[in-house]
Amino acid sequence: MKLNKITKAAICMSLLAAVGCTGDFEDINTNPNGITPELFEQDFNHIKGGFAPMFNNIYVYTPEWVYQLQQNLNSDIWSGYMATPTGFAGGINNTTYSLVDGWNGFIWDYAYSNVMFNAYDIAQKSKGKYDQFYALSLILKVEGMHRLTDTFGPIIYSKFGSTESTIEYDSQEEVYNQMFSELDFAVTELTKRVDAGEATSFESTDLSNYKGDYKAWVKFANSLRLRLAMRIVKINPALAKTQAEKAVAQKFGVFTTNADLFKIISPVYNNPISTISGAWLDIRMSADMESIMGGYQDPRIETYFDSSTQFPGQYKGVRTGIAINAKGDHQDFSGIGAVVRSKEVVLMTTAEVYFLRAEGALRGWAMDGNAETLYKQGITASFDQRGVSGASGYIADNVKTAKNYVDPILIKDDKGDIVYDGAQNNAAALNNVTVAWDAAATNEVKLQKIITQKWIANFPEGQEAWSDYRRTGYPKLFPVLKNYSGGTITTELGVRRINYVQSEKAGNSGGVATGVAKLGGPDTGGTRVWWDKAGANF
16 A cells, blocks of 8 residues: 555546546646646645545445445444345345455545545645644544444554555554544644634535534534544543543534534535435345334334335335345335435434433543433434424333334245245344333443434444444344354354455555454454454443
């Protein structure tokens, strides 16, 4: 992963559709109009140009099949949010724990060629001179790259840009510590500018809902710090507490209204899930969602999913990791609904932040509120975000729990013999907690309630939900029925990470070796990342 290779790869990806990448690389990138560097640097254009690919590739909008491989056929499914009716590669793929290197390479390659490369480039042009841009790039870098380290474990981070033949990986602990430091710089720098009454120079470049508002970006940075702090609570509880309390105590604080949430808005493209689900029929509601939201009779289900065309008026999910007979068997179960029919991608909700604070309060941290109140505020924020009424009655319900899952598909041939019986996919409900807060319950039960509601509220952002599931074990998810991992991933625990990709093994094999050494286990999907510590939550 030499810098010159990354530079060429990043530019090639943007030019590929128009001209392809050829040996005429230098000629292609020569400006025929002769615009001077001085003109290009007017209004900081030489810096601003790097932000759009960062925004657009944390979560790839287009082509949709890239997002399908970047996140949809991994964390969106392993989180328990979605399932596929399609038997890709004969049903032996990520969904059945046979990790597909050709798919998973897109997670790594897009992060480095778009997010990390442009963060590095912006830093070279702005650090120490135009630190408002450097600060903003750091926040986007942390948002994009924490997803990568949470997926793989040790990654190239501090040494990105090295021209050495072997580029060493940072341990995940080192990555997290650097991310906390980067958020420190960003928060301090932008807060200083807000206090000085400085007008933003980022509005025209900002593809989020913040319109360049520095204060809003500080609140996002604080909220992101709180997320990362909670991630490490089992491996370094003292640092987790310090970072979480710092986030909440900062003068602008964390998200408290739905106007604060962080979303990226494309001027052109729709959320890719709308195509993958609505046009391709490759992704459906999961059995876990049907069990939990259906059991709670959660009214948000109508905004998250469409009712089944095969079973009108019903919300039907597909169980992950089943033997798929044919795509047509389950493709008419519930698709993903109105929540993805826009040009927006929400990467952090206000509801999530309330649930993070609720868990922090449960652990005795100073979160400016108690666990019960913050838990209820999280549910209310989610209902309000989705434009759904009835939050108060939902919050008070101490009866309803998840329901059993039933697959109604039964296919017979012309002779009346059964070809496929969906009953083999049936499962008893696993989540036995109600929604209502119970002050007398154990901390473990309270945590299960918090994470289950956080899981519902964060839909459809599967990356965060998968990380929470690995960290806490909640909500409890149906195990796969087909496990083709060859024993490297257990059915009980599921996928804990993704193994290092072929492009790195081919181009930086020595670096990969340093990553594996710092991983502390074999380079398989069953090895836990640093913060994914086995054992009790308390």
